[in-house]
Amino acid sequence: MFGKTDGGTTFVRNYNMFGPATQKSPNSEMIYEPLARVDYNDGAKVKPWLAKSLEFDGAGTTLTVKLRDDVTFSDGKPMTADDVVFSLGIPLKDPSFNVGGTTYERVAKKDATTVTVHWKQPAFSELNQLASIQVPIVPKHIWEGKDLKSWSNPDPVGTGPFTLERFAAQQVTLRARDDYWGGKFALKELKVIPTSGDAVRAQLLRGDVDWALVAWNGAEKEYEAKDPKHHLYQKYATGGTYALFFNTAKAPFDNVHLRRALAMTIPRKDIVTMLQRPGTEAGPTGLVDEVFGDVILPEYRHKVQPVDGAGAQQELALSGFKVQGGKLVKDGKSYAPKLSFNQDYGWDPYANSMIRSWQKHLGITVKQVGAPSANLYEQQQSGDFDLTINYTLGGGVGSVYSGLSSRAYRPLGEKAATNYGRWKDQATDAALGKLLGSNEPAVTKSAGEEIQKIVAEQVPYSPIYNSYWFIAINASHWEGWPAPENFTYVPFPGLGPDTTLTLMNLKQAAK
Numbered sequence: 001m002f003g004k005t006d007g008g009t010t011f012v013r014n015y016n017m018f019g020p021a022t023q024k025s026p027n028s029e030m031i032y033e034p035l036a037r038v039d040y041n042d043g044a045k046v047k048p049w050l051a052k053s054l055e056f057d058g059a060g061t062t063l064t065v066k067l068r069d070d071v072t073f074s075d076g077k078p079m080t081a082d083d084v085v086f087s088l089g090i091p092l093k094d095p096s097f098n099v100g101g102t103t104y105e106r107v108a109k110k111d112a113t114t115v116t117v118h119w120k121q122p123a124f125s126e127l128n129q130l131a132s133i134q135v136p137i138v139p140k141h142i143w144e145g146k147d148l149k150s151w152s153n154p155d156p157v158g159t160g161p162f163t164l165e166r167f168a169a170q171q172v173t174l175r176a177r178d179d180y181w182g183g184k185f186a187l188k189e190l191k192v193i194p195t196s197g198d199a200v201r202a203q204l205l206r207g208d209v210d211w212a213l214v215a216w217n218g219a220e221k222e223y224e225a226k227d228p229k230h231h232l233y234q235k236y237a238t239g240g241t242y243a244l245f246f247n248t249a250k251a252p253f254d255n256v257h258l259r260r261a262l263a264m265t266i267p268r269k270d271i272v273t274m275l276q277r278p279g280t281e282a283g284p285t286g287l288v289d290e291v292f293g294d295v296i297l298p299e300y301r302h303k304v305q306p307v308d309g310a311g312a313q314q315e316l317a318l319s320g321f322k323v324q325g326g327k328l329v330k331d332g333k334s335y336a337p338k339l340s341f342n343q344d345y346g347w348d349p350y351a352n353s354m355i356r357s358w359q360k361h362l363g364i365t366v367k368q369v370g371a372p373s374a375n376l377y378e379q380q381q382s383g384d385f386d387l388t389i390n391y392t393l394g395g396g397v398g399s400v401y402s403g404l405s406s407r408a409y410r411p412l413g414e415k416a417a418t419n420y421g422r423w424k425d426q427a428t429d430a431a432l433g434k435l436l437g438s439n440e441p442a443v444t445k446s447a448g449e450e451i452q453k454i455v456a457e458q459v460p461y462s463p464i465y466n467s468y469w470f471i472a473i474n475a476s477h478w479e480g481w482p483a484p485e486n487f488t489y490v491p492f493p494g495l496g497p498d499t500t501l502t503l504m505n506l507k508q509a510a511k
Contacts, residue, residue: 006373011170031074032158034132036048041489050159061120062119063127067114074158074159075157083139098417100135101129104123106118160177173190174192187478210473215276232483236487237467245420246259259462264308285456287397313362323362366387381416383411397435397444403419404428404454405432405436406419406424431448435451
């Protein structure tokens with residue numbers, strides 16, 4: 001039993017991962033699979049999954065994908081190059097289908113088991129797109145001809161290890177396939193229930209839930225110590241951060257000094273304490289020391305940004321804005337900022353701590369605007385926000401920063417797959433071009449350092465805390481779980497192939 005703490009209180013039967021609807025069914029990554037996976041134990045390298053191999057040409061603009069020839073969909077039909085070309089072509093048909101932020105411009109079939117993917121410019125560091133569960137391989141014979149803007153795909157057929165057995169708003173039951181290309185499972189069913197961070201702790205302690213994603217301050221005493229053999233609490237770095245995003249496509253957040261003033265008065269230590277993630281405050285670059293310590297510039301390494309009220313006041317003065325009645329005023333115009341955040345995560349206190357700090361140090365009154373996950377995601381995609389909180393992507397350095405590319409820019413009102421803050425900057429694009437388009441370590445290192453300075457100094461977004469997968473496991477029923485000190489895959493359900501490897505290597509615990 002998996003306790004899902006980030007999916008609201010009820011589930012919606014919608015397995016159309018490409019569709020623009022923001023409410024989707026839980027754990028579709030157990031039914032559908034991507035071509036590749038990110039190996040977080042090996043420097044976040046991209047490795048083949050449904051693909052047998054992934055090879056760029058010398059220019060880095062054409063990727064040859066050799067496919068496995070032993071993969072079948074759950075209806076028994078083989079996966080072919082036609083399915084892959086069809087699937088990778090979906091994001092190219094309509095920007096609203098590009099939920100995975102893909103940047104390739106063309107896909108072609110070479111033969112029955114070979115596909116080529118073409119980019120306009122070198123894309124050596126963009127392979128992570130093909131490892132996203134938001135770019136799954138789907139059966140052409142089922143999906144072709146469907147209106148993907150309205151079809152909910154209620155009876156999904158995929159290459160993944162599970163099929164949908166039962167669906168209810170309060171519980172989804174997935175059944176392990178006997179004919180899965182990757183092998184057999186001792187586990188026959190995976191049940192998924194909606195829950196909350198507070199409720200799931202009691203469920204784990206009782207053994208009602210085997211597995212959950214939950215940040216638990218004090219888990220060592222309150223959970224692990226109660227049954228050291230079976231109660232496991234683990235932490236894995238994703239490489240990314242949660243950050244304050246500014247809508248830089250509109251005033252007043254197109255002003256760098258104002259962005260700096262707001263960033264300098266985020267109470268990061270208070271926030272991580274409140275979120276039960278002590279010690280995870282983010283540095284100014286958005287790169288996590290634990291993963292990228294050897295590439296972070298010395299001046300930013302192991303640096304936590306404290307609240308600097310005096311410095312923030314100086315930046316506010318440089319911005320040209322005055323604060324009158326809590327509003328920002330300049331050139332006869334006034335602005336009353338709003339902070340949008342995820343209500344499903346219980347982030348109200350987190351948002352309030354930021355709002356109180358801005359009021360205290362800058363005199364600015366920022367309104368709290370909470371929204372459910374699906375609604376917030378839609379607002380962020382379309383740019384319908386002033387300030388918001390979101391994840392900066394993980395994986396390698398190129399993946400963390402790829403959301404700043406102007407290629408992912410969309411005008412306000414149009415949906416963006418990434419680059420929610422509408423950042424558009426020539427220096428950033430030039431550095432990203434080198435970072436994503438070169439295969440030379442010296443070039444990518446230098447480009448990564450350029451973008452670190454841009455993020456720290458220009459503040460397109462301001463990192464708040466480092467993102468980790470906090471995973472709690474009750475191993476009373478199943479054993480064989482990986483551990484952070486010795487792992488080849490992360491037991492995080494959202495990672496698709498890693499989840500498959502986790503579940504495939506479980507066996508029933510001895511009684």
